[in-house]
Amino acid sequence: MSNLQKFRESTRKWLDENCPPSMRTTMVADEIVWGGRNAEFKNPESKIWLQRMAEKGWTCPTWPAEYGGGGLSKDEAMVLQQELQRINARPALTSFGISMLGPVLLEYGTHEQKLEHIPKIVRGEIRWCQGYSEPGAGSDLASLATKAELQGDHYIINGSKVWTSYADKADWIFCLVRTDFEVPKHSGISFILFDMASEGVSTKPIQLISGASPFCETFFDDVKVPASNLVGQLNDGWTIAKRLLQHERTMISGFGLSSGQADRGGVTSVLDSLEGAAKHYRGDADRLSDPALRDDIARFKIDSAAFAFTSQRSMEETKKGGPNATSSMLKYYGCELNKRRYELLLRCLGSQSLGWEGDGFSEKELQVTREWLRSKANSIEGGTLEVQLNIIAKRVLGLPDLLSLSKK
Numbered sequence: 001m002s003n004l005q006k007f008r009e010s011t012r013k014w015l016d017e018n019c020p021p022s023m024r025t026t027m028v029a030d031e032i033v034w035g036g037r038n039a040e041f042k043n044p045e046s047k048i049w050l051q052r053m054a055e056k057g058w059t060c061p062t063w064p065a066e067y068g069g070g071g072l073s074k075d076e077a078m079v080l081q082q083e084l085q086r087i088n089a090r091p092a093l094t095s096f097g098i099s100m101l102g103p104v105l106l107e108y109g110t111h112e113q114k115l116e117h118i119p120k121i122v123r124g125e126i127r128w129c130q131g132y133s134e135p136g137a138g139s140d141l142a143s144l145a146t147k148a149e150l151q152g153d154h155y156i157i158n159g160s161k162v163w164t165s166y167a168d169k170a171d172w173i174f175c176l177v178r179t180d181f182e183v184p185k186h187s188g189i190s191f192i193l194f195d196m197a198s199e200g201v202s203t204k205p206i207q208l209i210s211g212a213s214p215f216c217e218t219f220f221d222d223v224k225v226p227a228s229n230l231v232g233q234l235n236d237g238w239t240i241a242k243r244l245l246q247h248e249r250t251m252i253s254g255f256g257l258s259s260g261q262a263d264r265g266g267v268t269s270v271l272d273s274l275e276g277a278a279k280h281y282r283g284d285a286d287r288l289s290d291p292a293l294r295d296d297i298a299r300f301k302i303d304s305a306a307f308a309f310t311s312q313r314s315m316e317e318t319k320k321g322g323p324n325a326t327s328s329m330l331k332y333y334g335c336e337l338n339k340r341r342y343e344l345l346l347r348c349l350g351s352q353s354l355g356w357e358g359d360g361f362s363e364k365e366l367q368v369t370r371e372w373l374r375s376k377a378n379s380i381e382g383g384t385l386e387v388q389l390n391i392i393a394k395r396v397l398g399l400p401d402l403l404s405l406s407k408k
Contacts, residue, residue: 008079015083018052020045023090029367032094035124037171046090053092054123060098063106068119096165097121097128101174104244108191108232117193129196130248131161131175131218132241138163139384141176142185142238146220148177148192150227155179155192157200157223163381167216168203170196174244180235191237194225208377210370246327248382274300274344293347300340307337326396328388335378335385342372 022045031043033050041047053059056070061077063069072080102121105114120126137144146159157177167173172195180188196203200223205213232240274297288294311334314326345368346353353369355361379385393399 023049036127050092059093068122093124126171129167129170131173133163155225157220161218164216164218167218186238189237191231191240193229210373328391332388342375
């Protein structure tokens with residue numbers, strides 16, 4: 001028996017013994033585990049599952065064991081993922097620390113910074129948010145103006161961010177700040193971490209058209225941050241920012257991989273099955289007798305399967321050297337696929353997709369309508385689709401820069 005087969009058997013045995021029964025069911029929105037200092041567990045077994053997975057380091061299976069990760073090889077991590085899927089296990093932890101910050105800290109952080117933050121990410125003890133976009137710096141992120149001035153052994157930060165996901169619930173923020181206004185805009189940016197409980201930090205939720213408020217305006221007024229919280233080199237934050245965006249775009253591309261997503265939580269329901277939605281509307285399979293609808297559902301399922309295989313191959317390739325510009329391809333297609341799913345769901349539901357409130361609509365029907373509205377933001381978050389097309393043209397296809405050509 002090979003070592004990998006032995007690992008599979010021991011993993012299967014451990015999961016069978018340690019994954020609680022309710023953690024082998026489809027995730028529901030209010031039971032997503034985000035972790036943090038003020039973490040709430042509606043389902044007590046969610047806390048048990050997180051603790052057990054964190055003790056193994058399997059919330060971050062390939063991260064170094066030195067920092068609390070699982071220390072698994074890519075083949076072992078794949079086996080673990082397969083065994084988790086076998087029992088329909090829920091994610092033990094959903095975390096921007098895992099999907100975005102952790103990978104760049106492992107790449108650019110000091111040993112001390114890794115020891116301070118990585119174990120807490122693995123255990124879900126700190127909930128992170130991202131401080132990138134500003135009122136005047138969205139797609140042109142490098143124009144950000146939030147200022148950090150060095151005073152002794154601290155930075156004083158002033159400015160604001162916008163579209164900060166869950167800033168009102170986060171414990172810490174990873175933030176882009178301008179530390180030099182005298183150099184070209186890409187060259188005067190730094191990447192820094194600080195506690196959201198710091199004096200001078202405030203947040204204001206933004207209500208979306210879907211009725212939810214996952215995003216916030218975030219304000220910094222003379223926030224004092226230790227200079228040791230600077231990640232990487234001073235004024236070289238743009239390098240880290242681009243790397244983190246690649247991780248974020250890969251994460252967002254996952255919207256197209258599952259049968260449903262709600263605010264990045266990976267939530268699914270019976271209505272997220274296209275056939276299930278059609279049967280739900282009529283109470284039988286009559287709606288699926290429409291050949292055009294059946295054809296569109298079949299095409300979507302084929303495209304989804306192809307995207308899943310492509311994403312898996314891409315992830316295997318990037319494990320050797322980290323994410324690259326292909327993350328923009330995945331983000332672009334994954335988000336378009338997610339929007340197609342919701343358009344089809346509305347067609348399957350017919351007039352039951354038109355509700356906003358009232359007794360004539362079930363909670364699940366109203367959820368689909370709101371998530372359809374929410375899916376439109378996929379085109380913007382993590383970099384607009386137009387930005388992704390520019391990156392694909394330049395970094396993947398190798399097309400010339402039009403601005404450079406115009407100067408010749």
